[in-house]
Amino acid sequence: MSMNNLLVELFVEELPPKALKKLGDAFASVLVDQLKVQGLASADSVVTPYASPRRLAVHVTAVASKATDKAVQQKLMPVSVGLGADGQATPALLKKLQALGADVSDAAKAVAALKRAPDGKAEALFYDSVVPGAPLAAGLQKALDEAITKLPIPKVMSYQLETDCELPGWSSVNFVRPAHGLVALHGGTVLPVQALGLKAGNSTRGHRFEAKKEVVVLKDADSYATALREDGAVIASFTERRAEIVRQLAAAAAQVGGGVRPIEDAALLDEVTGLVERPHVLVCEFEKEFLAVPQECLILTMKANQKYFPLLDTAGRLTNKFLVVSNISPADASAVIGGNERVVRPRLADAKFFFDQDRKKTLESRVEGLGKVVYHNKLGTQGERVERVRAIAKAIAQQLGDAKLVAAADIAARLAKTDLLTDMVGEFPELQGIMGGYYARHDGLGEEIAHAIEDHYKPRFAGDELPRGTVGVAIALADKLETLAGLFAIKQFPTGDKDPFALRRHALGVIRMLVEKGLPLDLIELIGIAEKQFPEDRGYVAVFDSLREFIYERFAGGLREQGYSTIEVDAVLAVFPRHLGDVVKRLTAVRAFAALPEAAALAAANKRIGNILKKAEGAVEAKVNTGLLTEPAEQALHGALHSVQPLADSLYANGEYAASLRELAVLKAPVDAFFDGVMVNAEDAALRANRLGLLKSLHEAMNRVADLSRLAA
Structure with a gap:
């Protein structure tokens, strides 16, 4: 058995650039995992994946020619x-x-x-x-088949190959792109494996236009990257190629001067890395007159349509220069630069035309048109949706400010969706909200309304910024709550990893605004307001309970990620705290309470009380008739509760949750004595009801901050 390094390459037609990195990583990881399972590679083997527009490859060190026999x-x-x-x-x-x-x-x-x-x-x-251990040829064949089968292919192509036999014919092959070559080298030895109708060899092809040699012959597995770079003019490693693009972008920006920098966009960088085999960055420019168009429009069209990197100045404003990552590097790049400048000009002209045309109509004049745009076949038009958002937004604004804020929120909510009817958003849906802000300024509505319209989709993703002003927060909350309540009302719930309407994201957005903005808003009340917009008499299902559970479950997940224990989070959220901004204080209080020597006994007693109350016949009221307190232990418990409750309630009302729970800790002894000496379910109905009422009073007093029974072992 000999050990050597292994190189496997599939040479194909241009792969989908957005999926290239994932395809390269998957091809390498599955193939190597299969080799390890068969004992042909070990945990110490170093794996190097390669992925360029026309190849998927992997280099693996210390691969055995035959696996060790196993007893x-x-x-x-x-x-x-x-x-x-x-x-x-x-x-x-x-x-x-x-x-x-x-x-x-x-x-x-x-x-x-x-x-x-x-x-x-x-x-x-x-x-x-x-x-007997598997020979490498057989093991690699199995691993290669598995790697190809498990590739996360976005869309499979079907193509035909001429069969290699005496009778002419064709065989059908399904793969992400037509494959034209297969390399399998163990050291310098070609392994007899096959895939996609191809037999393995020791040669590949380089750059379409700039390769020194039409066919790049590999002397051994270790010469792959070097031979491709020198003879094939290809940087085979996705990671190296990406780093080279980053380096060249920075160098080109420095050459332009003035402190300009290329826009940061990891997804665009990955896509461009998947488009070129040997990058060459060039500086281009467009006419300054286009800078009158909102820079978001110009940036989006350059990135999305042309894969260019716009250059921003030190203040973050767009300049009239941009960078192109070319796949060729001619001695005279003027033709390439001129071609790219000619290509981008019509795109920018279109954006300018849309912007100019859109400003000929006010946002207000577009409101009526929303009534003709279907939002959802079960939820009506965008116009109907806007009315629901307005109602929720006004209710929120009434709690956050005065009549001026309510009026501003109403205007912003009425106009927030109107940019959906503009030419610019029709061409670039990603700009909805953003363009509404620009058009609101043009209509003279002021920065407050413009910001609210622009921000009402925020936060759009994890880590996104929140709306800037109170009006924007009111509209953003209303928009998300309306979406959640509406889709729950027609039973469009997220399931597993499927969430087509991004309801989890909407719920997290609501939570973030309430918590990070420290808003004095009652989440339970907000859910009720949103639910009222979808009455049951119009065919909608009640959503309050399910929506409340959904939002608090999202909140629980976020709190656990912040380091709070599941027990602490469950205890606090079990009481559905109405103001999310004070949940962290409640968690801190619960953690402090759990450290008290009395905590375990009180938590166990609290759990016991809860079980007793659940089993009681009929509703139990938190009322106590002192004349029916016959046993010394129940008298002592009532007296202790009556003594400590006013201060505990006062501390709770002031948000001093830890101090409130600490005051209640003195109830341990009388609670223990009560359960030792008092029969709760007495035969006398009046005594039984009175004792249940005492336990109900105790239960309510102890569980205002959190459900302490969740702390019981």
Whole structure:
């Protein structure tokens, strides 16, 4: 058995650039994992994936030419089944041994080679054998087939290959792109594997236009990257090619001067890396008159349509220069630069035309048109949706400010969706909200309304900024709550990893605004307001309970990610705190309470009280008739609760949750004495109701900050 480095490459037509990195990583990881499973590669093997527009490859160190033979012990059957009373092999045993390839010509000898060992209550027969290790060619064939099968292909192509046989014909092949070459080298030896109708060799092809050699011959596995770079003019490594693009972008920006920098966009950088085999960055420019168009429009058209990198000045404003990552590097790049400048000009002209045309109509004049745009076939038009958002936004604004804020929120909510009817948003849906802000300024509506319209989709993703002003927060909350309540009302719930309407994102947006803005808003009340917009008499289902659970579950997940324990989070959120901004204080209080010596006993008692109240017949009121407190222990508990509750309630009302729970800790002794000396379910109905009322009062007092029973072991 010899050890050598392995190189496998699939040479194909241009792969989808957005998926290239994922395809390269998947091809390498699955192939190597299969080699490791077969014992051909080890955990110490170094794996280097390669992915360029026309190839997927992997280099693996320390790959064996043959896997080590393995000693295997296999359970056959119970002794009572495999051997007769005379100790001879039964037909069942002989048949099993034959199936395993054992020599049974001498049955007695075959039986003597078996081992006996306890197996549960009985004794069983075990067969020892040596499984020969797989040769690399066979193991690699299996690994290669598996790697190709498991590629996360966005869309499969079907193409035909001419069959390699005496009779002419064609065979159908399904793959992400037509494949034209296969390399499999173990050291300098070509391995006889096949894939996609191709036989492995030791040659590949380089850059379409700039390769020094039409066919790049690889002397061994380790020469792959160097040979491709020198003879094929290709940087095969996705990571190296990406880093080279970053380096050249920075160098080109420095050459322009003035502190300009290329726009940061990781997705665009990955896509461009998937488009070029050897990058060459060039500086281009467009006419300054286009800078009158909102820079978001120009940036988007350059990135999305042309894959260019716009240059921003030190203040973050767009300049009239941009960078192109070319796949060729001619001695005179003027033709390439001129071509790219000619291509981008019509795109920018279109954006300017849309912007100029859109400003000929006010946002207000577009409101009526929303009534003709279907939002959802079960939820009506965008116009109907706007009215629901307005109602929620006004209710929120009334709690956050005065009549001026309510009026501003109403205007912003009425106009927030109107930019959906503009030419610019029709061409670039990603600009909805942003363009509404620009058009609101043009209409003279002021910065407050413009910001609210622009920001009402925020936060759009994890880590996104929140709306800037109170009006924007009111509209953003209303928009997200309307979306959540509406889709829940027609039973469009997220399931598993499927969330087509991004409801989890909307819920997290609501949570972030309430928490990070410190808003004095009652989430339970907000859910109720949103639910009212979808009345049951119009065919909608009640959503309050399910929506409340959904939002608090999202909040729970976020809190656990911040380091709070599941027990702490469950205890606090079990009482559905209405103001999310004080949940962290509640969590801190619960953690402090759990550290008290009385905590465990009180939590257990609280759990016991909860179970008793659940089993009680009918509703239990938190009322106590002191005249019916006959037992000293119940009198003592009532007195202790009556003594400590006013201060505990006052501390709770002031948000001093830890201090409130600390005051209640003194109830441990009277609670223990109560359960030791008092029969709660007395035969006398009046006594029983009174004692349940005392426990109900205690339960309510102890569980205002959190459900303390969740702390019980």
